[in-house]
Amino acid sequence: MKTIGKLAKELGINIETVRFYERKGLIVQPLKPDSGYRIYDNTHVNQLKFILKAKALGFTLDEIASLMSLSGSCADVESMGLQKLRLIRKKIADLQRLEQVIQDMTNSCKANQDPNSCPIINSLS
Amino acid sequence: MKTIGKLAKELGINIETVRFYERKGLIVQPLKPDSGYRIYDNTHVNQLKFILKAKALGFTLDEIASLMSLSGSCADVESMGLQKLRLIRKKIADLQRLEQVIQDMTNSCKANQDPNSCPIINSLS
DNA sequence: TTAAACTCCGTACATAGGTACGGAGTCAAC
DNA sequence: GTTGACTCCGTACCTATGTACGGAGTTTAA
CATH class of the missing domain: 1.10.1660.10 (Multidrug-efflux Transporter Regulator; Chain: A; Domain 2)
Structure with missing residues (x-):
């Protein structure tokens, strides 16, 4: 108490x-x-x-509220888990693509010899 | 125009x-x-x-505003890129841990034989 | 020339998940 | 028995990135 x-x-x-x-x-x-x-x-x-x-x-x-109200039905809870899993995997895939793009950009910066231009800025412009 | x-x-x-x-x-x-x-x-x-x-x-x-004001300095822009890269990688790592946890949970659901309990709910409770 | 479409500006609203405030009432310790 | 700590409630505020509204002025096309 x-x-x-x-x-x-x-x-x-x-x-x-x-x-x-x-x-x-x-x-x-x-x-x-x-x-x-x-x-x-x-x-x-x-x-x-x-x-x-x-x-x-x-x-x-909101999802937690559902989880708690669903707690009797394992199949429904599992379904929410699978849905969350799909979302997480999509986020990971998106981030990995971004990772690649930005890594390429920063690599270009490292290789850049021209002090008057920036490969990152150039690729965004 | x-x-x-x-x-x-x-x-x-x-x-x-x-x-x-x-x-x-x-x-x-x-x-x-x-x-x-x-x-x-x-x-x-x-x-x-x-x-x-x-x-x-x-x-x-806010970062974009910085990028635009920094556009003369390739090193500074590269630094922002690297910082963003670290953040992205951390997010990916976090999500991958979550992915593993939730996948284990849903697998337990699939293997579950007891209709009166849910492994996900149990592991949260 | 007049009606429709466009633009102006400031402000409020939206999401998600809280955090902060302030006056009034209550409890606990010395 | 009083002082300080705790709790009550409703409401406003916060971040980030916009979206919506509404009355007034402007432009454009038939």
């Missing part, structure tokens, strides 16, 4: 972030009506850890 | 985007004072093409 400040500190996140996730519907608001203070237990801690782990995997908050 | 609408159409961007780049200092505002309408020539077209190409390479608008 802990208040929001303890909870946030334990998870290494901001108090405002907890309230933000609450507004987003990712977690439910617990209330001890006497004081009006939110009182959390380990269930809430685990929920938030779930959210933080999923976030680290690149899921958006 | 063309007005902003023709320019934007030629480049496949929005009129508002041209004005936005102007506000950001990426391009200078040309004015024919009689009407108050902006009048552009091919110099402006080429400047904007430069911006669009650099953007496609993943440079931010």
Whole structure:
């Protein structure tokens, strides 16, 4: 049983972030009506850890909300995982193309003997 | 000589985007004072093409502004290219780690025989 | 000549994921 | 029992990159 400040500190996140996730519907608001203070237990801690782990995997908050509501259906969860996998692979492919282009450009710079021109600028112009 | 609408159409961007780049200092505002309408020539077209190409390479608008102001110094431009290259490579490495993690997860789903549990949800919980 | 199309400007809105503020109420420690 | 720390809530603000709106002025084409 802990208040929001303890909870946030334990998870290494901001108090405002907890309230933000609450507004987003990712977690439910617990209330001890006497004081009006939110009182959390380990269930809430685990929920938030779930959210933080999923976030680290690149899921958006909306996707995390889906993941949590889907948690009974392994096939649906797997499908979200596969979709995320496709997105990640596309991003990797895009970045690898960029990597190649920019690497070629910087190599041209290294080989450049003319102090009055820059191959990168030239190829962009 | 063309007005902003023709320019934007030629480049496949929005009129508002041209004005936005102007506000950001990426391009200078040309004015024919009689009407108050902006009048552009091919110099402006080429400047904007430069911006669009650099953007496609993943440079931010601030970085593009630097690129344009640095265009005399090949070493400085090369340095920005190398910095961008490092960032791209870091992103690729991060994404590849994610790819591995999520792929392992979805593989576990495929192998899963228990209809009442999901390996992905379990590993997040 | 008049109607349609174009442009002006400043401002608000959008996304995603938060962060900051401020006045009021509550709790805990000394 | 008071002072300092904590929490409440709603709202505004932040980044980055634009997009949308709306009233007023301008240009163009029939």
